[in-house]
Amino acid sequence: MPAQSLIPPFAHRPLVIGRRGMVAAGHPLAALAGMRVLLEGGNAADAAAATAWTMAVVRPHASGLGGDAFSLIYWRREGKVAALNASGRAPMAATVEFFRRQGFGQIPERGVLASTVPGAVDGWLALAERHGTMPRQHLMAAAIELAEEGFGVSDRFAEDVAAHRDLLARQPEAAALFLPNGRALQRGERFRQPGLARVLRAVAEGGRDAFYRGPVAKAISAFCQREGGLLTDADFAAHVSDWVAPIESTYRGYRILEFPPNTQGMALLLAFNILEGFEPALLAADPAQWLHFCIEAKKLALADRDRYISDPARVEIPLAVLLSKTYAAERRAKIDPDKAAPEVESGDAWPKGEDTTYFAVADADGNLISHIQSIFVSFGAGVVAGETGILLNNRLKAFTFREGHANRLEPGKRTMHTLNPVLVFQGETPVLAVGSPGAEGQVQILIQILTAFLDGGADLQRVIEAPRWRNDVGVELLVESRMPRPVLAALTAKGHRVRRVGPWSQTMGGVQGIQVGAAAGFYYGGADPRREGYAIGW
Numbered sequence: 001m002p003a004q005s006l007i008p009p010f011a012h013r014p015l016v017i018g019r020r021g022m023v024a025a026g027h028p029l030a031a032l033a034g035m036r037v038l039l040e041g042g043n044a045a046d047a048a049a050a051t052a053w054t055m056a057v058v059r060p061h062a063s064g065l066g067g068d069a070f071s072l073i074y075w076r077r078e079g080k081v082a083a084l085n086a087s088g089r090a091p092m093a094a095t096v097e098f099f100r101r102q103g104f105g106q107i108p109e110r111g112v113l114a115s116t117v118p119g120a121v122d123g124w125l126a127l128a129e130r131h132g133t134m135p136r137q138h139l140m141a142a143a144i145e146l147a148e149e150g151f152g153v154s155d156r157f158a159e160d161v162a163a164h165r166d167l168l169a170r171q172p173e174a175a176a177l178f179l180p181n182g183r184a185l186q187r188g189e190r191f192r193q194p195g196l197a198r199v200l201r202a203v204a205e206g207g208r209d210a211f212y213r214g215p216v217a218k219a220i221s222a223f224c225q226r227e228g229g230l231l232t233d234a235d236f237a238a239h240v241s242d243w244v245a246p247i248e249s250t251y252r253g254y255r256i257l258e259f260p261p262n263t264q265g266m267a268l269l270l271a272f273n274i275l276e277g278f279e280p281a282l283l284a285a286d287p288a289q290w291l292h293f294c295i296e297a298k299k300l301a302l303a304d305r306d307r308y309i310s311d312p313a314r315v316e317i318p319l320a321v322l323l324s325k326t327y328a329a330e331r332r333a334k335i336d337p338d339k340a341a342p343e344v345e346s347g348d349a350w351p352k353g354e355d356t357t358y359f360a361v362a363d364a365d366g367n368l369i370s371h372i373q374s375i376f377v378s379f380g381a382g383v384v385a386g387e388t389g390i391l392l393n394n395r396l397k398a399f400t401f402r403e404g405h406a407n408r409l410e411p412g413k414r415t416m417h418t419l420n421p422v423l424v425f426q427g428e429t430p431v432l433a434v435g436s437p438g439a440e441g442q443v444q445i446l447i448q449i450l451t452a453f454l455d456g457g458a459d460l461q462r463v464i465e466a467p468r469w470r471n472d473v474g475v476e477l478l479v480e481s482r483m484p485r486p487v488l489a490a491l492t493a494k495g496h497r498v499r500r501v502g503p504w505s506q507t508m509g510g511v512q513g514i515q516v517g518a519a520a521g522f523y524y525g526g527a528d529p530r531r532e533g534y535a536i537g538w
Contacts, residue, residue, distance in 0.1 A: 018537020045131035067375035086123020112229030195389025273328030288490030356437035438509035
């Protein structure tokens with residue numbers, strides 16, 4: 001069966017080509033905001049900040065001001081990649097003992113008790129301050145306008161609101177925002193967020209202090225305290241983002257750069273170290289066998305993620321061993337080429353959030369940014385922080401109470417994040433920026449995208465549109481219905497319990513990416529039709 005059976009012969013969307021700039025984002029209005037900044041003479045950092053602020057407005061249930069962010073930044077003049085960790089920490093009052101005294105056997109999935117300190121705002125500001133050229137007021141202008149004047153509700157947004165109607169109806173502030181007059185937002189309706197617009201204006205005027213030490217922090221913490229939550233003024237004031245070094249490994253001559261812990265970036269690198277020992281020709285000669293190896297390598301990588309990854313400031317993580325080729329060979333030997341493993345040894349598997357957004361930005365100077373942000377599950381804690389209009393995250397839910405576990409809840413600790421932006425290099429030359437929402441699915445999605453792109457040689461948009469699989473638990477394998485039936489039959493014969501889902505399932509993520517075409521000096525942008533992705537090139 002030829003490799004083309006897994007990768008479509010043509011794409012439904014064009015591969016967007018640009019010479020002086022590219023933005024591939026999870027919403028067309030966000031991509032437009034970033035591109036507008038590039039057209040006005042801004043650089044990749046300016047455009048990334050504008051895109052991020054706008055994403056927080058147009059997809060507030062996935063990536064708002066109440067969430068976290070991670071960026072990989074390649075700055076060509078410096079010739080290196082930096083990683084910006086803008087994830088928040090647990091409130092200082094958040095202890096296992098507190099929750100147990102309240103009668104909880106685990107952290108509640110929704111509500112004010114589930115929130116960590118929002119870290120994204122500091123990250124967006126820090127990115128523009130270090131590398132940008134434009135004032136924050138200008139970079140936030142599109143976001144402010146869209147929050148004040150509103151934007152049209154899309155089919156996808158309307159579906160997401162309707163699917164969470166019961167959750168949103170529990171809180172008056174959330175209901176007033178997303179369920180006007182008692183009904184879910186409708187497609188084509190204008191969605192205004194006046195409270196959020198006031199917060200954005202306050203940050204545009206006062207910067208970081210307005211959010212973390214001034215009126216916004218005080219409003220959120222007062223709301224949380226009133227509602228029985230844990231966040232305080234002191235938690236906000238103590239927050240800071242961190243500039244750290246990326247981690248990397250090699251795959252068939254390419255360098256894959258990932259975000260270090262507290263994210264799951266290590267798992268993707270381990271999976272590729274395992275897959276490097278299998279013959280790449282299998283992708284064309286025996287696609288089912290290749291997919292089987294990908295699925296089993298993913299299981300092993302995520303098992304190690306669950307055991308080891310947490311806040312590196314609090315736990316020792318043996319990254320050198322985990323990312324070594326020797327260790328990968330040991331893990332590879334555990335794969336049965338003819339049988340799906342129903343269980344793989346791991347630590348606790350804590351809940352993972354699905355609703356995230358990813359974007360990539362490139363500019364005329366060759367700078368490249370891979371960025372991801374999230375409030376964890378869709379609509380986060382399901383709670384709007386009073387008149388701020390900000391949906392709080394429920395990231396605290398990712399911690400465990402298990403004694404001795406790397407990701408055990410502690411005050412001021414960062415939890416393990418599934419968010420992992422990626423950059424690919426060939427030597428010192430950037431090749432690709434790519435990422436996807438999907439939580440537990442992120443590593444799985446990126447395995448499929450990168451192997452098809454690096455081993456299969458298909459263009460980025462066709463790779464993005466190829467049918468996908470996802471395996472979260474045991475041998476159950478979700479596959480999009482476009483997957484060739486002979487491949488599914490062969491996977492079933494190996495013990496995978498195949499369950500077909502829709503042809504373009506949102507469960508399979510929402511990939512955006514930018515390919516750097518060195519030969520002609522072009523950028524190639526791809527965006528996923530499964531959600532609301534859009535790429536704009538100049």
